[in-house]
Amino acid sequence: MEIAVIGAGAMGSAIAGRLVENGARVVTYLEGRSASTIQRAKAAGMEPVGLDAVAASRLILSIVPPAEAVAVAEQIAVELRRTGRRTTFMDCNAISPRTMAEVAAIFGSDCGVVLDGSIVGGPPKPGQKGPKLYVSGDEANDSGVLVEHGLQVRRIEGSIGAASALKMCYAGINKGVTGLGTAMLLAAIHSGADEALKRELQESVPDLYAKLVHGIPDMYPKAYRWVAEMEEISDFLGKDDPAALIFRGMAGLYRKMAKDREDGGLLADQLDELNSGA
């Protein structure tokens, strides 16, 4: 059984690794990718192949940063039309239902079946159940093969867009909380209220503060990717919802944190220093 996973980032390679461990053959397309990505893909047991072999897979998973989701769908659709093949394409990315509809439109019925997937939780780790892959629009249970090969799949009611909506809502809360904590701890540091704030958070909302202490450093290397995800959430909420503005602000905040990381991580150091020993 051959499954293609497009995207050999932290999540894509770990998902592929879990499938390989459970007996699947997993191919991927690495043309133009960095040496470290190629290395990570090989370490996970992914086989680099040409686009034609990707198009020949029974199931293709797209697991890429949200800003790349549409381009991946286009690339695969072009190849399917060129070769006259049909397959099942599951977009697993953190994109809005609207962007998911765009992906589905790129795939006409001539290309096969499109599934709406979304991943909640971190990459699979040895000995852990790993993230949940939510799937909607999967009437024929095309995702069953993933369950057979060790993934935790939850099919949810609703057509294309339902799994994306779930992901938007969950990420809006979870990554939103990290963003609020990052923004306000930085503001406290810059206004000299940081030690008093830390003490108050520890006293009155200890669970929430513990979540921030864990979640904020975990975010630094992912901030660049979360920018587009926050923009997707803003798009999902739509212009008539005042909360859309919240996530435009979150996108700006994560852009700032991504830039901070490129620039040596001064802000990250300040946050880590405040939260150390907490």
Place this chain on the structure above:
Amino acid sequence: MEIAVIGAGAMGSAIAGRLVENGARVVTYLEGRSASTIQRAKAAGMEPVGLDAVAASRLILSIVPPAEAVAVAEQIAVELRRTGRRTTFMDCNAISPRTMAEVAAIFGSDCGVVLDGSIVGGPPKPGQKGPKLYVSGDEANDSGVLVEHGLQVRRIEGSIGAASALKMCYAGINKGVTGLGTAMLLAAIHSGADEALKRELQESVPDLYAKLVHGIPDMYPKAYRWVAEMEEISDFLGKDDPAALIFRGMAGLYRKMAKDREDGGLLADQLDELNSGA
């Protein structure tokens, strides 16, 4: 000992009640206030007096919605200048350090001493320690009289603005989390992802979901007041901070929830129905 408390809302009246229980005489100014406010003030043991008697108090606390903080300071300063009195004025409101500086500027040194206060936690309840009153700029320990009369006061380092900054940061996290939950649960309800989202939150972030289930209904009657507080936080962060936009969005969200309450609470009912039994 006479203390004036301006504002007989839920917080002002409960703070006054605590002071009265502990032997203080508390006066207030109720000209033009509603029957229910007058009733609440009297139930708390506050004595309605004229502005001249307020100005003659040894310590005046301003505990009003953030949008009214400057007007209250102006009203008191005018009266002090008219009567030639000096006193200590503590602004306890959820305002930005910049607005606090405006309040301090309204009081020249001819009016006496200005303290920066902020309240973290809900109104005092019988048998509970009640909220913390943070105070900065209190070099002469003018807040000591509040401690003697049963309030929990925490003096923090820093001058005028430090207590306000702490409040902005704490409220930004705490009320921000409630706002994120409100926005995304509503979005999930409107896109049919609500039951799947609820289950995922219960499974993966149970503490956070429990906080939302408690905090969201608690917010409905306060939403109108939180609008200005979110605008103060946005102002506090300043134009150069992308996170300022987050709180402009939060202000819009709470404006929507305040309007929903006026209109009969349809959105509140939807949220309560989803979270019931959670």
